[in-house]
Amino acid sequence: MICIHQRDGAAERLTAISDRTGGAQMTEAARSVEAILEQVRQQGDRALLELSERFDGVRPEPLRIPPEQLAAAWQACDPTLRRALELAHERILAFHQRQMPADLELQGPHGERLGRRWRAVERAGLYVPGGRAAYPSTVLMNAVPARVAGVERLVMVTPPGPHGDPNPTVLAAAHLAGVEEIYRVGGAQAVAALAYGTESIPRVDVISGPGNLYVTLAKKAVYGQVAIDSLAGPSEVLVIADHCARVDQVAADLLAQAEHDPLAAAILLTTSEELAASLPAALEDQLAGHPRAAITRAAIRDWGLVVVCDDLESAAALSDRFAPEHLELLVEDPEPLAERIRHAGAIFLGPWSPEAVGDYLAGPNHTLPTSGTARFAGALSVETFLRHTSMIRFNRQALEATGAAVVTLAESEGLHSHAESVRRRLQQG
Template sequence: MLRILYQQTDAPSELQRIANRTSHDVALTQEAAVKEIVTAVKNSGDRALVDFTAKFDRQTLTPEKLRVSAAELDAAYQQIDRPLLEAIQLASRQIEAFHRQRVPKSWVQFGQNDVVLGKRYTAVDRAGLYVPGGRAAYPSTVLMNAIPAKVAGVPKIVMVTPPGPDLKINPAVLVAAQEAGIEEIYRVGGAQAIAALAYGTETIPAVDVITGPGNIFVTLAKKMVYGRVGIDSLAGPSEVLVIADNSANPTHVAADLLAQAEHDPLAAAILLTPDQEFAEQVQAAVAQQLENHPRQELTEKAIAHYGLVVVVDSLEKAAELSNLFAPEHLELEVAEPWELLPLIRHAGAIFLGHSTPEAVGDYLAGPNHTLPTAGAARYASALGVETFMKHSSIIQYSAKALQNVASAVQTLAEAEGLPSHGDSVRLRTQKGQSLDP
């Protein structure tokens, strides 16, 4: 049952407990195994991928079958129905339109005293996208990772995803990949897939950036290869926090909480409300909607362990507690959400009003659904085109401009004990020295 906390003074400790649900101790117990996997792939390439696929996925794979064939890609379109194809295409258009507005622009500023400064943005050469399998198929994850990379201008994008029975890949996932412009797809998952993207194998090319969520093995592997490659984040289980007053519909709020809980037994679903009667109505609605739920066992575990309702003194207190938790998804189900919004400082994505369930953000509103979890919204942001880009500073000084700052540069170089730094300026600016070629 969804638990109600009537004393808001107990809320900070309970929110911290939920934030810490992906225990560091649990991660430590897996690190040795993940390190072994990463090292094996680094050293043995395709052979290790074949062996780990047999061990973990119980599938017989050969290096020749790693890459999804063109015939399989074509056949995927025949294996999904028209409404699903149209939904994927609509989501693709919406996501691309949003991310095209977010492409950073290079700039150059011609300042005074002949100094030119600027910033030049360029995409990485190669991006690798991890799309999880297992409990469900995630065509939306394909779109959310692939489209920003395409919009950023990444020339080579490859995708990895765990194989299902008979090495099959869900056709909706294959269609979503093609709609996003990806046709280089490999049937491999887990930590071994991350290692393959980071170091390359005989078949899978090494990349520069790896994005996409996964289980604890995937997350730890991303952590281990970071530095050799860039990563988007170390994603944890999904979470939603709803701030609601009695203008909200308790049945709708209950559905929104369950929409997160059904992801994973570790998913968190939290409601903060100043109305005790409303809290109890939501509790009852959650119980009712859990009856005969298709993912009942999994969802009940999440609700029992990481579901929580806190009755607070005010919406202002709710905002304070929300900022403390820094949720991945935040719903403002209140009468005046725009008035509450200025109090919100930390959230991955914010959904305003009674007609904006978090599910629209998951699928096709446009903003990315790959968001910071486990409190990372305090310092991190959603995946976007910037994830696949880096910038270079542009600096040009004329002879006159260098002369104007020569003394200051030499003084700083002397203070740091770096004489050649100072000489590199002094030799260019001393009398009798020609500054321009």
């Protein structure tokens, strides 16, 4: 982990971290993804089985997991874990229920009626990653807003484990969230199946959920065939801390992000020279015997950064430049600093709000914009699974009051029939 002062190229280092998945690796991965997408489009289920055998080492036959297996996974779940999942589900549900937008209906000055109507998509594809870890929390964070939106059919895909089945806690969470249709397939091939459809897996309208580089590139490639929630890159946390922050808590929060992936970024911006100096020892202390030490050390080594800032205003400016997925404010008075922040996926205020509570059960969604996209994007939400339609009903009075302007505008664009469609109505006796 590098430690520098803000004047020593801090902004440039943050930019390099944000761009860490670019370059030749991205180009090669994109070519591989295009080949996978085309194979699934042409061969359907046969391609899914062959690609799963190639990449995951198992041939997942049948592709669909029987619903009774989901119920059995829930029953076999440790009671303490069941209660934790139920608490998370309850809190996530309560938060997302408040997100439902209302239909809009207005009456214009001439009696015309204008509106916007919200309706759920018919089918949603939920991608739940596997690989280095199991993510029952991701099941809840994707399925709950889709259910709240009113999606009729949820289709979940998740990689098979080494013995052909996904992690049982993932299946238990799906049962709790009411997801009954689950297929044991992951990677770019799963995204292709959701986008194009196969003999077993239906084509969906929107795909949500995070994944590795290949999943993200696949989502990018099929966008336009289907909607997607976002292009999620490797996870990241940025902590702004002052003299009040405890070094052991800062270290734990940075490691909590680094343990996700070797490409995860863990950044500290601090006004405390003492905190910056004592952090390496605190990290080493907590890495001793860490069950994911290799992954975590790689992330901290390659994408860890400590910047000593002159003041919190400078720290906030650097944070906005980075636009972090997760932003922790471990400072004496976090609320004014939070008001200063413009770009962040989620902000965690104060020492009692570690990013982990947001990952699991605070309530807001944990699927957040990464790699600087918090400048223009937000968290996955109920609206991800909704589409709005404009509603326009003019009466004769309204068209007579505005039609001449429509004709003028249409003629200015050289669109004769646009103007004629209004003119003929205005000439009607």
